[in-house]
Amino acid sequence: MAGSQRTSGHREVLYVIVCGSPLARHVGRLVDLAQQDGWEVCVVATPDGAKFVDRSALIRQTGHPVRTHYKNPGDPDVLPPADAMIVCPATVNTVNKWAAGIADTLALGLLVEAQGKGVPIVAVPYTNAAMAAHPAFRAGVARLAEWGITVLFGDHVVALHPPGTGEQHLHAFPWQMPLAALLAGSRRAA
Numbered sequence: 001m002a003g004s005q006r007t008s009g010h011r012e013v014l015y016v017i018v019c020g021s022p023l024a025r026h027v028g029r030l031v032d033l034a035q036q037d038g039w040e041v042c043v044v045a046t047p048d049g050a051k052f053v054d055r056s057a058l059i060r061q062t063g064h065p066v067r068t069h070y071k072n073p074g075d076p077d078v079l080p081p082a083d084a085m086i087v088c089p090a091t092v093n094t095v096n097k098w099a100a101g102i103a104d105t106l107a108l109g110l111l112v113e114a115q116g117k118g119v120p121i122v123a124v125p126y127t128n129a130a131m132a133a134h135p136a137f138r139a140g141v142a143r144l145a146e147w148g149i150t151v152l153f154g155d156h157v158v159a160l161h162p163p164g165t166g167e168q169h170l171h172a173f174p175w176q177m178p179l180a181a182l183l184a185g186s187r188r189a190a
Contacts (some may be wrong), residue, residue, distance in 0.1 A: 012083040014039040014182075015114075017107045019091040020048025022167050023126045027053060029175045030088060031061050037179055042079045044068070046094060046107045070106050085114055086178045089126035092137045098123075099140030115147065120185050122150040122178045129160035150181050 014034050018024045024045070031041045042064045045053055055066045065078055087094065087107075094108065103109035114121060123144060131137065145151045157177060161169050 011040040013080045014041050015082040015085040016043050017087040018045045018049040019094045021089040021126050023089040024049050024052035044107050046105050084120045086122045088124040088178050090123045092127050092131045095140045096136050099143045122181045124152045124178050128163045130163045132160050150185050
């Protein structure tokens with residue numbers, strides 16, 4: 001899948017879904033890695049995720065607008081359809097809503113629909129230890145994984161940090177891991 005050409009000769013399209021976390025400030029790193037791997041990348045941010053990203057830089061980097069809200073009825077789609085999605089960082093809020101089937105933001109609507117269409121999705125929750133301990137979050141992570149979503153979560157990905165210290169751990173985030181998981185998942189499906 002990664003880096004491959006569709007039958008029409010176009011690069012495959014990867015949606016990077018960004019949620020409201022300080023980690024979102026660095027999502028350009030994931031975009032860069034995906035582009036190096038041959039993907040055409042589009043960024044979709046939750047409303048809170050949009051507070052963290054540099055929209056202008058991402059537009060220059062991807063050549064696409066950063067979408068946050070549903071389009072108006074009758075407006076054309078400005079992004080090509082996704083062949084795969086990575087949700088990174090995935091917040092507790094997004095994981096819980098997604099696992100409940102709530103589609104009250106464009107990002108969630110795209111995820112719920114893509115899941116129903118069988119689009120490969122990798123989710124990378126990034127949160128602190130206190131929020132990750134909530135039973136609804138743990139159940140949501142498990143439910144998404146049961147439904148075929150590749151969920152990268154746990155100390156083997158990023159160790160949970162104490163509340164209020166997330167910014168101190170941003171440098172250690174393994175940006176290449178979601179792309180590797182997406183590629184591994186496509187090999188299993190082939």
